[in-house]
Amino acid sequence: MAYGKKSIHVVETSNGNMLSRVKRMSLFSENLSTKRGQNCQMLKIIGLVIIPIIAMVIENAIKISKDETILCQAKKVRGKILFSVEIGLLVHFLQIERGTTALYISSGGSPLALTSLKSKRLDTDSSLDALNGWITLSSPSHFRSREAYRAHLRTYRDNLDPINTTINAAIKFYSNDNELIIEWVGSSVQESNSETSWQLLTAYHMLLLSKEEAGVERALGSTFYARGSFPLEDLLWYTEKKTLGETYLLRSMQYSDTVMNLLDDRYTYSSLATELDNMRKQISVNNATSASVVAGLVWFDNMTSYINILKTIQDTLAKEIVVSLNNNLNLHEMDVKISICIVVGAIVMFPVIVLLVYRLNKKLQSFANSLTNKTYDLEQERKRTEQLLYQMLPVSIAKRMMNNIPIEPEYFESVTVYFSDIVGFTTICSKSSPMQVIYMLNDLYSVIDERIEKFDVYKVETIGDAYMMVSGLPVRNTDQHASEIALMSLDILEIVSQSQIPHIPGEKWQIRIGINTGSVVAGVVGTKMPRYCLFGNTVNVASRMESTSEPGMIHISQSTKNTLEQHPDFFVEPRGEIVIKGKGVMLTYWLLDHQKRRNCSHCLVQDVFIDQRNTTC
Template identity: 40%
Template sequence: MTKTKVKPSDREKNISNSSASTTSMLSLTPSQLNTAIMDMLSMRQAATRCDAVCRGNPITDAGKRKQMIKMLSVVMIPVLVITGMTANTFAIAIDNYISSANVRELLFFSIELGALLRTIQFERDMSALYVSNIKPETKDFLLQRYPDTDLAIQNLSRWPRGDDIVMEMETRERFLSYLNKHRYQLDVYNQSVETELDFYSNSIMVLLKWLYDAISESSTGSVWKDVVAYQEIIVSSELFGRERALGVSFYATGGFETREKYLLFMENQDRANVTFESARFYSKIAFDIYNIELAKNTEVIVPIEDYRNRIKSNNYTSTQASIHEAERWFDNMTIYQGVLTRTQNELAMTIDESLAKASEEELQSVITICIVFGVILIVCPLIVFAVYSLTSEIQKYSISIANRTKALNKEKKRTDILLYQMLPKSVAERLKRSEEVDAEQYGDSTIFFSDIVGFTSISAQSSPLQVVDMLNGLYLSFDARIEIYDVYKVETIGDAYMVVSGVPRRNGRRHASEIGTMALDLIDNIKRLEIPHLPGTKFKLRVGLHSGPVLAGVVGTKMPRYCLFGETVSIASKMESQGRANKIQISHTTRDLLNVFGGFIMEERRDDEMKQDRDVLNAFHGYVRTYWLLHREGFLSDVDDDSSRSTSPEFAMQSTEKSGGLKSYLPH
């Protein structure tokens, strides 16, 4: 067998690189940090379609934006809802305030219209009286009413406009011109009472329609019943006015000329009474005000009923015509209409007071809501800014935590590697879970012991640093080679190297074969290694094997070690200490197991050196036979040409690459 230069194996390179990487804490690259954050966020679970849209890694700009949007959405949604509700309440309060103001304006306009209606009614009555009984005194009555009507028209605060207004009443000036034209033609054309009533009543109906339209276009809210009652009083006042005008004609002419006039009188009287009762039904306030005002003028009730009964009897003749009676009827009905007018005005004032109070409350509500809304507009940006700042800090903190977590994981892996070097992995995992690890008896195992021949003399020729480097390189080579076998390295003490198979993982009887093959591999490898600082000087290894039962357990708390106990350990150590350089001494127990497995070449040791050891004699009951393990059939060593040998320390301390022949031989 020729000696060759030792070539470094890939396995040893990997172990060397791994060891180097675990001794230093490198800063995280963006990809490593990204992975760490994804681990923290549990993003390794089954992804859904929503994940790509709704979730993101806060290390990336897109992820930061997604996280920021989610955080701001949590705050902005309720803020926007509150803002919307406040704005809606504000709009409603403003609308109610404006509506109340419009209704109040309408009430004042209706009072002005009521005054105009009364003056037109007075003019209508006097015109009917004049037409019924043309005399200078009736003409004077009529002329006294013209300025009052003109003044009432001029006093209207506004003149209604619209597409449905009759042409004669489009403007204030046109209506005055229309009235004056009729007044001038009164003496020219022979007008009848019916014509006068129709002329003025048509104008009054237009004014009433204006009032109805104005009220229907406004929102009267909680006072709508009072407003309806107010309208009904105005209408009833107009109907009573028509009754008064027809009554004036009745007494001035001494009766109705036709039955139609009589029926028209009765119709207006009935409609007036029904309309007024409707007003009293809609509003208790109107009913109470009417009773109060009527109580002040009770003297007109009886005369009015008397005059009505006379008209209803309709048995007057022209000879009974009396301007005096007509005036008394007119005056009494005017007093009664005054009661209605005062009721109307008092009701209007009551409605206005209610609306004024409501407007004041609405104004206070608007002011309060404005303050709240202003506070919201100020606080919302502050909240958004605070959430934005907090989210940014959280993102920075998460990145910091990810860095620390990644570093902690790297340190944990490094610690695990060191722990697995001290203890078997299965035992270490149980200790990490805080489980008790009891000592365990193993009935079948094979123990390997080795040490360096002449280590004391080599150490004497070397510095401490050279000795440490030499052992590190040698054991690194051994560790790389034993990884392919079903064995566990128990410990290294100085130049001693201890390995076991069958512990802690039981493998039947394969433990002897695994240790035997490994021992041959290490001997083959050691023969080609030179001591780095002593060129030309090769390592020599003494190996001993023994099979038997052992007790295994963890010893120590501060520095726990996995230790083996029993006679088998002592005998294996004796096999090594009484052995020869570059030879493998095995007990007959191990030899029997290897024979069962087959393929191993062994020869018996002929000298009596082992038989002189009392401990060995006691262990084997006086029958001691040991053997040299020489070779195994099919075992192929990776021996190169001897000329390629190098004494370079870098190469001398590294193991050769494993050949395909050795790997193909490993037991299955």
């Protein structure tokens, strides 16, 4: 009685809590049903909609500001690169003028060298006049404007004395100016970021430095040939410039494949490369046959051709950088346009969204009233669906499928497989209509399905009159699978043999059964109508046991007999060696009975087998 009172108290308490929840829900529904409640709810929803819109507008405004800054920076870098192409031409002609000046001084004022020098000076002046702007350097003073630099060059040229001016002084005059110009070009690399192709800009800068070092090498080499030898100081200077030029060029190739490919195509394997290598070796050993201005001009022309190749590569790389920068600019411009469109669209769509939210809120209130009933119906339908799925697949497998867990094929070391079919099924079908066959099989399988609920077995499938079951999977049951199938087979054989065919009075069912024990692989096959299928030699042998069995008999294999020996209550009789199709000669057995069945022969079979595994009659 105490337990009964306690249960009643718990139920009452539970009912009280449920009633309180229902009242709260009712009050909440009443608030929403009033005009004030609906307006408050609508204002809340509109507020939730407005906050993201405002956040989006602010975020895009910040993004527009950042994109505009990046856009301006990219345009600035692009302008410097475009101007560097023009200023690079000036550097190129200054380098040529530097080499020609060194050759002129080393030749002692040779008329031939002077003629060449005047021509190179005109090229330098033309490139200076063609510039669309000027580099932004406040010091030294001659770089403050283009006119100041032109006057600076003119003063140096007018005061050049091939007798009193040293080659080193001439080279340093031009090299200092070129160094400042190249340093200004390199500043564009420092102002760039990862979005503006910094690798290409670095390669461009390294190429300019290599070209400058090659220009000094050209000037020193001309001096060598004009004089026939080098003093040790000049030889070290030449070696330094040659090494630096090669190092900068190597770095440029490491940062850009374009430099490497163009250099290979135009120089590396050419006759010019071979001739320059030979002349460089001659300079490095500091041994010329004799002083010759002509030899100096030949060296100068060869090095000029090499520097021209570097200039061509420089221009190509500059175009590639400009294309990359233009692409980045287009992307940033597109981002700015998209952000502006988003902001404008958000502002324009705001009243539309408010109206739509208002209408949607009205529909939601109407829909919420019917949602509870629909939820209950859906839950009931879900349970029916799950039960249907549990009839098609093992429960553990079905739950894994519903949770979207992959079903991998699984190996089972030892299970027992059952096959049975109806004796004379073809003859029975010939006496029956299709509708009668369906009803007949349904009655028979309903009886069997009801009996197998008492045993630890899984119904795999039925095909026509064939019935397949297994024990030991998908949940393993140690060594109980053989006894479970054996007990079930004896039960089914007894029940079916007592049943009559519905539409053929006086004629009883006869079935034959085959059992085999062994290993199988099980898995889900198919997606439209997934089935839990078994594969392996064990299944084939079980099917052969059934097909070679006799009416009203249970045919078992040697492996099943060995497993049943752990359960001595079964009566097994050798059948002998028979030929099994595809397997050869096999020793098989008949499963006859179980000890409890014989002891309880006075009981009804249906009552005996309900608890025959755990009780004694």
